[in-house]
Amino acid sequence: ExxxxxxxxxxxxxxxxxxxxxxxxxxxxxxxxxxxxxxxxxxxxxxxxxxxxxxxxxxxxxxxxxxxxxxxxxxxxxxxxxxxxxxxxxxxxxxxxxxxxxxxxxxxxxxxxxxxxxxxxxxxxxxxxxxxxxxxxxxxxxxxxxxxxxxxxxxxxxxxxxxxxxxxxxxxxxxxxxxxxxxxxxxHRDVMAICDCFPRSVLESQRSDTFIGTPPLAFTFGLGGLLLFPLRVGATAVLLEKLTPETLLQAIEQYQASVCFTAPTFYRQMAPLADRYELGSLKKTVSAGEALPLATRESWRQATGLSMIDGIGATELLHIFISASGDQIRPGATGKPVPGYQACILDHDGNPVGPGVIGRLAVKGPTGCRYLADERQRDYVLNGWNLTGDAYEMDADGYFYYRSRTDDMIISAGYNIAGPEVEDALLRHPAVAECGVIGRADEERGQIVEAHVVLKPGHEASPELTAQLQEFVKGQIAPYKYPRAIRFLTALPRTETGKLQRFKLRTE
Ligand code: 3UK
Structure with a gap:
């Protein structure tokens, strides 16, 4: 308390x-x-x-x-x-x-x-x-x-x-x-509360830590991680502008940073370059802003030996409220509610569902949401529970697994398909650097799974590669989830905070 x-x-x-x-x-x-x-x-x-x-x-x-x-x-x-x-x-x-x-x-x-x-x-x-x-x-x-x-x-x-x-x-x-x-x-007390929840119980941050990362201070992920958390324990914050995956690695080495905050896409791009830098100072790497694919967690571990700390946070709740670190990490799961927070999964009627059922994530905690607009408050905050826009599933041990944004679930020929699962499969292919999977309207199936793929240097788009990627996905996950359409792009549309803008892929 x-x-x-x-x-x-x-x-x-x-x-x-x-x-x-x-x-x-x-x-x-x-x-x-x-x-x-x-x-x-x-x-x-x-x-x-x-x-x-x-x-x-x-x-x-x-x-x-x-x-x-x-x-x-x-x-x-x-x-x-x-x-x-x-x-x-x-x-x-x-x-x-x-x-x-x-x-x-x-x-x-x-x-x-x-x-x-x-x-x-x-x-x-x-x-x-x-x-x-x-x-x-x-x-x-x-x-x-x-x-x-x-x-x-x-x-x-x-x-x-x-x-x-x-x-x-x-x-x-x-x-x-x-x-x-x-x-x-x-x-004011919410500011103290985020400093006294995630950094204490998950990060175990100390005054000897040096914090570094990419999120802007105007994004509460950055405000907490790169300013408030270090101040709370008397540690050091490194604030740098215009970081790229390469310059962030350089800066970690130069400033001997021990805690890093950034989005999954940055870790994905940093992993293949990591062996060029002396990263021995790094102890905790935190990924938030969007789902962390298991493939990214694994490649980061291979490159650095570090187990990524995934954490879901939201501006509404100020910072991270579900996470796990060390041997508490379960593959594929975001983690458990950070001490101080409660989470549950709700069905369409707002009733809690048990383990193994996908529903809407609801969260309650010391930093609970107050929207500026009254009608949002009425619709999205019920009895102190904040309704997120995320589809999640729980297991019998209380771990929470991200599936997709609720409005991003793809329904194809009656099947529910979570785009991020298809993305995780694609990211395991050696030619794929980045990808985003959406549902595209289709007369016959309602929607079809469509993948937008950025290739790694040295790979070229071709009908053969498309077929190869499709076969590859069928070998990784249930075949009906494979992307029936694949488009190749040079970059994916992202927000300043590293989030994929799926709505832009849909209208392309
Ligand atoms: C998504 C994640 C899966 C999710 C944020 C850390 O992202 C932050 O705040 P926003 O208000 O967006 C919230 C939404 O982003 N998301 C964030 N983290 C994860 N999805 N796995 C994750 N680990 O849809 C959520 O509803 O921009 C993150 C700290 C402070 C923040 N404000």
Whole structure:
């Protein structure tokens, strides 16, 4: 059971803990060009908090849109907003003006802190004059509207605003595998709760750890894994921009990282390159964002000797709520509910089903969901249980097995076929680098299984290869699941968070 005091400011709490543990002179964040100790990071946060509540004229509860790639300054801005009693609305770096405008409107923002490098797109957003006047840029050269220029004149220490544990501090938008972003709200105590659940019981993170990875801080997978979790234990966070599978491997070696967070597609691309790097520092590798195919888990293990920690999380619940590590890992399963969370599987009428039956995953826990939109709250949160969009199955020992997104289940000639199972089979073929499997409308069968395949270098698309892949799948799983159609692509459409955008494959 987690207990937090009724008055709680999560940033004050995180730093009080770290500093009491003697972290002041340890490195809190390493960026590409600069590193800050805990004491230095705290000073940056405090000066920004003064800017927010002083020259910017913000009040407690005001909402601040944040934009920036993963960088120490972006981290300091997010934390400062929370410490100043305001609400952070982080946005994904690649979003365009139209999408930003929609988020700004839905979240009713009062101010903007934006990296200078993302200025053009931000300025293209049609914002109320009052918000435009409260827009500052960081990491740029000029003094006009510069956050850093204002920070200089501020005191170096700021007393955290005395917020309630259940004051909203974060409005986070889902990355939208469907294309429509949904806003979710989280409290100060939710921030503490994610730090005290998965990292403690599954990761067993320690102050000696160095965290690294790809998810943007604007995605709660990254916010937790690459900032909040390390701060909670007084460890070091490495924040790097524009990582590729190759540069992430390089960075793991260079920064001696011990904990890595990224999506399955990255691990898949890293595995064949791993032997070129010294990865001895790596202890825990966490995969989330989409299903981890068994084939990817196995190739990662072969390449590095590490058992991948798979974990399903969601913006609604802030972070990972089903996972397993070490000898608790069961092949094919995501794992068991993280201590603190409960999960069950429901049928069409909302009744729980037993082991071996596929149904809809529902979750309840300390970080349960509050949607920004009331009608979503009504439809997707029942008695504190959050209905996810995932089709799952449980075994008799309480392990949870991902099958597909509920709306991605393929129904072909009366058979239910889960695309990810066909993907796992295809990924075992030596010519296949990446693949995405969808249902394509078909007169005779309702839907047919259609695979979109990216080949590894040195392989060419051909009718022979298509036939070979089809035969290969029939040899791996029940033959009726084989892809009747195969299309070859050079890359799959993915979100900034590494998720396959199946809806785009369907309309291609
Ligand atoms: C899917 C997975 C199978 C699943 C997230 C870790 O992904 C995160 O949040 P989003 O709101 O998406 C949630 C949906 O993504 N998913 C995520 N992880 C897995 N499916 N296996 C997995 N391991 O459909 C889920 O409903 O973008 C992940 C931490 C924080 C997050 N926000």
């Amino acid at each position: 987690l207990h937090y005091p009724p008055r709680l400011n999560c940033v004050a709490e995180l730093f009080d803990g770290a500093l009491a543990g003697g972290a002041a002179e340890r490195i809190a964040i390493r960026g590409e060009k600069l590193s800050w100790t805990y004491a230095q990071l705290l000073e940056q946060i405090d000066r920004i908090a003064h800017v927010l509540r002083g020259p910017m004229g913000l009040e407690a509860g005001n909402r601040v849109l944040l934009r920036g790639a993963n960088h120490p300054m972006m981290a300091a801005c997010i934390l400062a907003v929370l410490k100043a009693g305001c609400i952070a609305v982080p946005t994904m770096p690649l979003l365009r003006a139209r999408e930003l405008g929609a988020i700004a409107g839905k979240a009713e923002i009062n101010a903007v802190l934006c990296a200078d490098g993302l200025r053009a797109e931000m300025e293209a957003v049609n914002l109320p004059a009052a918000v435009r006047e409260r827009t500052l840029w960081f990491g740029g050269a000029g003094a006009e509207g510069s956050l850093e220029a204002l920070m200089e004149a501020q005191p170096s220490s700021y007393d955290a605003v005395d917020t309630a544990a259940d004051d909203v501090c974060l409005i986070s938008f889902t990355s939208g595998t469907t294309g429509i972003p949904k806003g979710t709200m989280h409290f």
